[in-house]
Amino acid sequence: MQKILIAEDERDILDLIMFTLQFGGYDVIPTSNGADALDMVHKEQPDLILLDVRMPRMSGYEVCKQIKAEDDTRDIPVVFLSAKGQEAEVTTGYEMGAVDYILKPFAPDQLLERLDNILSDQEV
Amino acid sequence: MLVAGKMFDTMIDVSSLSLSITLILSGLIFCSLLPQLLTIVRRARHKDIIIGNSLLKLHLPNHYEAYFLVESGGRIIYSNPMVREMFGLNGKKANLEFLASTIQPSESFFALCSQEGKARFNLGKRLLEGKSYLIPHDSSEAMLVSFRKIDLGDYNQQSSSRPHSEQFTSSKILDTPDPEHTHLFGVDLQNVYKKDETLLSTKDLENRVQQRTHQLQMEHQRTETLLRIMTELSSSLDFEKILQRTLGIINEVIGASHATCMVLQPGNTKLRHLVTVGYSNPTPPGGMPSALNMKQGLVGWIMSNRKAVLIDDVLEDERWIQLPNTWYHHRSAIGAPIIIGDQLLGVLLLYYPEVGHFSEEQLDLIQAAANQMAIAIKNAQLFHLTREQKEELSSLLRDQRIETSRSRSILEAIADGVLVTDQRGEITLFNHSAESMLELKRAEVIGKSIDHFSGLFGGFASAWIDTIKTWMDEPISFNPMNTFSEQVSIDNGSVLSVHLAPVMNNDEFYGTVSVFRDISHLIEVDRLKSEFVATVSHELRTPMTSIKGYVDILLMGVAGDLTEQQLRFLSVVQDNTQRLTILVNDLLDLSRIEAGQVSLTLQPLDLHDLVEEVMDEIERLSVTDDKSMRFNVDIPIDLPRITGDPERVRQILVNLLGNAYNYTQSEGQINLRATCVGEEIQVDIQDNGIGIPPKEQNHIFDRFYRGDNNLVIATAGTGLGLSIVNKLINMHNGRIWVQSSGIQGEGSIFSFTLPIYDFSQHALTVSEDYAENLNR
Numbered sequence: 090m091q092k093i094l095i096a097e098d099e100r101d102i103l104d105l106i107m108f109t110l111q112f113g114g115y116d117v118i119p120t121s122n123g124a125d126a127l128d129m130v131h132k133e134q135p136d137l138i139l140l141d142v143r144m145p146r147m148s149g150y151e152v153c154k155q156i157k158a159e160d161d162t163r164d165i166p167v168v169f170l171s172a173k174g175q176e177a178e179v180t181t182g183y184e185m186g187a188v189d190y191i192l193k194p195f196a197p198d199q200l201l202e203r204l205d206n207i208l209s210d211q212e213v
Numbered sequence: 214m215l216v217a218g219k220m221f222d223t224m225i226d227v228s229s230l231s232l233s234i235t236l237i238l239s240g241l242i243f244c245s246l247l248p249q250l251l252t253i254v255r256r257a258r259h260k261d262i263i264i265g266n267s268l269l270k271l272h273l274p275n276h277y278e279a280y281f282l283v284e285s286g287g288r289i290i291y292s293n294p295m296v297r298e299m300f301g302l303n304g305k306k307a308n309l310e311f312l313a314s315t316i317q318p319s320e321s322f323f324a325l326c327s328q329e330g331k332a333r334f335n336l337g338k339r340l341l342e343g344k345s346y347l348i349p350h351d352s353s354e355a356m357l358v359s360f361r362k363i364d365l366g367d368y369n370q371q372s373s374s375r376p377h378s379e380q381f382t383s384s385k386i387l388d389t390p391d392p393e394h395t396h397l398f399g400v401d402l403q404n405v406y407k408k409d410e411t412l413l414s415t416k417d418l419e420n421r422v423q424q425r426t427h428q429l430q431m432e433h434q435r436t437e438t439l440l441r442i443m444t445e446l447s448s449s450l451d452f453e454k455i456l457q458r459t460l461g462i463i464n465e466v467i468g469a470s471h472a473t474c475m476v477l478q479p480g481n482t483k484l485r486h487l488v489t490v491g492y493s494n495p496t497p498p499g500g501m502p503s504a505l506n507m508k509q510g511l512v513g514w515i516m517s518n519r520k521a522v523l524i525d526d527v528l529e530d531e532r533w534i535q536l537p538n539t540w541y542h543h544r545s546a547i548g549a550p551i552i553i554g555d556q557l558l559g560v561l562l563l564y565y566p567e568v569g570h571f572s573e574e575q576l577d578l579i580q581a582a583a584n585q586m587a588i589a590i591k592n593a594q595l596f597h598l599t600r601e602q603k604e605e606l607s608s609l610l611r612d613q614r615i616e617t618s619r620s621r622s623i624l625e626a627i628a629d630g631v632l633v634t635d636q637r638g639e640i641t642l643f644n645h646s647a648e649s650m651l652e653l654k655r656a657e658v659i660g661k662s663i664d665h666f667s668g669l670f671g672g673f674a675s676a677w678i679d680t681i682k683t684w685m686d687e688p689i690s691f692n693p694m695n696t697f698s699e700q701v702s703i704d705n706g707s708v709l710s711v712h713l714a715p716v717m718n719n720d721e722f723y724g725t726v727s728v729f730r731d732i733s734h735l736i737e738v739d740r741l742k743s744e745f746v747a748t749v750s751h752e753l754r755t756p757m758t759s760i761k762g763y764v765d766i767l768l769m770g771v772a773g774d775l776t777e778q779q780l781r782f783l784s785v786v787q788d789n790t791q792r793l794t795i796l797v798n799d800l801l802d803l804s805r806i807e808a809g810q811v812s813l814t815l816q817p818l819d820l821h822d823l824v825e826e827v828m829d830e831i832e833r834l835s836v837t838d839d840k841s842m843r844f845n846v847d848i849p850i851d852l853p854r855i856t857g858d859p860e861r862v863r864q865i866l867v868n869l870l871g872n873a874y875n876y877t878q879s880e881g882q883i884n885l886r887a888t889c890v891g892e893e894i895q896v897d898i899q900d901n902g903i904g905i906p907p908k909e910q911n912h913i914f915d916r917f918y919r920g921d922n923n924l925v926i927a928t929a930g931t932g933l934g935l936s937i938v939n940k941l942i943n944m945h946n947g948r949i950w951v952q953s954s955g956i957q958g959e960g961s962i963f964s965f966t967l968p969i970y971d972f973s974q975h976a977l978t979v980s981e982d983y984a985e986n987l988n989r
Contacts, residue, residue, distance in 0.1 A: 099755055105762040108771075172754035174798070
């Protein structure tokens, strides 16, 4: 089963994502801040990382930047899931090395669809 | 003249005065005892002499002089004491026979005398003997005989200057045995007329003297009057007062009872009484208008003929115009034009209420006085003119000074920094605010070329200074509406906006004015607002994420089965959540557009691709909604590319096609047509839906306006879509408008334009932008 690491400080939303992804057949590693997420990435080596942007202790951008800076995690696809929808913010997300930037509020089925696509692309 | 006066006096004193013809006998010589009296009589020119005791004394003042008066018949009627002394009469009364017998010429003198000399001697002797024809026969005449004793030395000295006496002088000296006792006498014989005969002549003389005296008096008076006038006219600068006094003098001297000085009003033919003295009311300051103009009446005649005039009775003169409503009546008049050079200034007129009061002789005086007045009036006019011009100039100068200092004060006080350069690019003004904003002292800047600034401000200033230089070098290179504006960050961290504009006056380039404004605080406010918007956006979206997510999950049925009713209710929640999401997105979008935070990434866009994408979305939506529609797209293959931001143009199309889809019922039709119009592409989106009533068409681009159609209200929407579209199209320099009858089923046509991309202008940057865009 493919592992997806989630970093989301809002408990309700974390639960929603977990439910959705588990329903979609993924193994989910939930974290609630950037620093924990970075730790867990190294430990768990997930297949995909879903990051909120605004989080305590470390922003999603920073987490992404560090993941992309290290050899063992560089290739893991990163997807942002953020309420920050301004052009500059989206652009920054891509600049940090993300493969997708999904805006909140999101439709659970569409989230699943996009992540499925990314992971299937990855396999190819 | 003075002598004449004295003679006159003498004539009054003396009883036996006469007018005589003078015969001057000169150069007569006597020996000491008078035996050889030589008398030469020479007829002199007629000369008017009045004689008498006083005159004789005057005429023969020397105490050596002896004289006597001989009446016709040889009777001596008067002799002075010297005669008796000279002729040794010892107190006896002189008679002519005796005197004649004592006078004997010497023989030797005769020998030497010329024939003429002898004749004259004999004549003299006969005369003394009473036999000369010169002795008056008429009882009215008498003969004055006078002897003058002359010093011999003087005589010798004078002899050279009296050639006719020469011969007698030398003979006398030869004949004189004793030079020590030689006396020289001159004898004068004069015919005199006695008193009664000369009375007539006296009268005549008297008349002549009187006449002459009168003339003199007149002349004197005239000179004196003119002197007084001249003195008065130059005495002070209070012109009207002077003229008043001058006129008074003329009035008095001429003996007039009324005088007026009329002048031409500048620029027209009207006359005004400048000053008046006499029996009318005093002229008010500044004069008063006359009823006459320069062509009318006596005044008119004087002005046209430029001649002085004397009128004995104005009522008999055809030139006179009697003005109504005057209680006084002029009869005599005398007047003269007031002329200086060729310039006619006015008229001087004097009147007297009786006929024939003035005389011809006064004309000269009047004219002379008028001439003096002309000079004074002209001077006064020039003085006034000069003073007016001076006042005008100084008030102009004062106004300008006030205006300049006011403008300067305003420029100084203004909170914006102001920098002015002249045509040569030198800085002429640098206000206080500019000092503090640019952290430069005025003294370092004023008078320097704008070039100095490139160094001081580094990179930021280059575009600004380059613009100034371009305008300066080629003032025709810009049109006067050109301005330059830029935001620049300077070293101290503040941000300034610079607005540069040319200073023009009637197409002439005077320089430039740059206005600096410290917009640091605006930037900060803007930043805070952006932050706020971002925060709100985030804070609203977070709860909405939960609501939407969980409702979606529930509706997906993955959390368990739902009843029909639960499904329906949850659908309502889902729809409204969607609506709220759109609202938040649109609101944030609109506020960012309005805050100028949305910047366009303009690039060449192919409408085919964009329209196709959006149409696909709508078609998919129609399938999902099970709302069957016909779509028709008409875009020419060779349509030029437009200039636009791909995301925003897409947003525009989504909004407009979305509306067309939403507000058209099932089985409707949507047409999209693009055409090239001038330098723009026009896109028309036509539907056959509900349409928009004309009265609502003005409001459809307002925020939150949705009209009152039931279908519209039932459709999820915020009323912000068209407002955003309108603003986005404006940002692209395009226009949007709508055509609709408002009748159900006829639908509406939304049209908008976007500029065609000009590759020649953007050749380089475009390719880069475009490449970047493609990479993304």
